Amino acid sequence: MLRAALDKSVINSLTTQYWRVSVVDVTTSTQTALATRAIAGKVKPGDVITANFQRAGRGRMSRTFEAPKNSALLFSFYLKPQRKKEDWGWISLIAGASVAQVLKKYNATVKWPNDILIKEKKVSGLISEIHGEGVVVGIGINVGMTIGELPVPTATSLAIEGATNIDRNHLLANVLNEFESIFTSWDLGDESITGLYASLCSTLGTKVQIHYPNDLIEKGIAMCISARGELILDSGTHVQAGDVVHLR
Incomplete structure (x- = not known):
């Protein structure tokens, strides 16, 4: 199940109407693909691209990464926040907190600003970029990777941490729904994310x-x-x- 193929119909059936998920088998980067659409004005809030494999995945600080096909959950989504841009720094923290919440049974925590750790090893990372009046958020979660497939010794995966009954379709839906719940409240002025983030932050x-x-x-x-x-x-x-x- 950890390496089950992504299924657009399954994912969309598990998410709210806010999200519109597209699945591709191979792409250079979901972040680049969605950012290109955003720059061209061909994207709407709630658009999501997820891929089974990325040839040149993008992370924070201009880093690149690659994961074996179907071994990671790799996706990007577009938002158009209503709050003033000075507050948008919270968006990547909200995304990190959302992943940590979904992975709470594995004792996941957030290392500021948005790396997700299990036993102090990185299981997930993300990138957030402003494009015009919106934001593209990209997230990668190591799902079925073995020890030999990890990019660095300081990384881990859900499989290594004991997960056996997770498939990427449900995991993606859970993260999107959790993010939507937190983000929507924050975008309307609710500041409770501050306490939630602090409770999840191991930093x-x-x-x-x-x-x-x-x-x-x-x-x-x-x-x-x-x-x-x-x-x-x-x-x-x-x-x-x-x-x-x-x-x-």
Whole structure:
């Protein structure tokens, strides 16, 4: 079941009318494909592209990745938030919290801003990009990958963590429905995501090392999340972007 083929009709039957899911067998990147549509004005809120295989998957900080066919859940979706753009930093955090909620039975947590960890190993990551008046969010979840198929030793998969009865169709539907519920409330002004995210975030209260895009490194204790989704350190620094390493 972990490597069952994606089925458009099954996925759409399990999601609300907000979502319109398209399935492709192979693509360069679901993120690139949907972003291209967004730039051309050929996309609507709720459009989703998911693929069995990506030739050049895209992650945060301009990284690329590749997973064996059918071994991961790879998808991107388009949103058009109503809140002011200064608040849009929360969208990727909402996406991370949604995945962690769905994977709660595996004790999944969020490493700020949106890496999903199980036993401190990465099982899922995502990217969020603004295109015009909307946002394209791309998510990858390691589902059926074996130890030998993992890209790095610090990664894991649901199969490795004991999952046996998950198929990617239901997993995608569950993540989309969870995201819709949280996002819709947030977009209407509800701030309860702040508490939910904090309850799922394993970074808070932890000594961390921040690797910034400009190669600077800073250490500190992660104290809380700002109103704009930034990570606040005990030094008072507001981290907007960077790789976080949990120090023990």
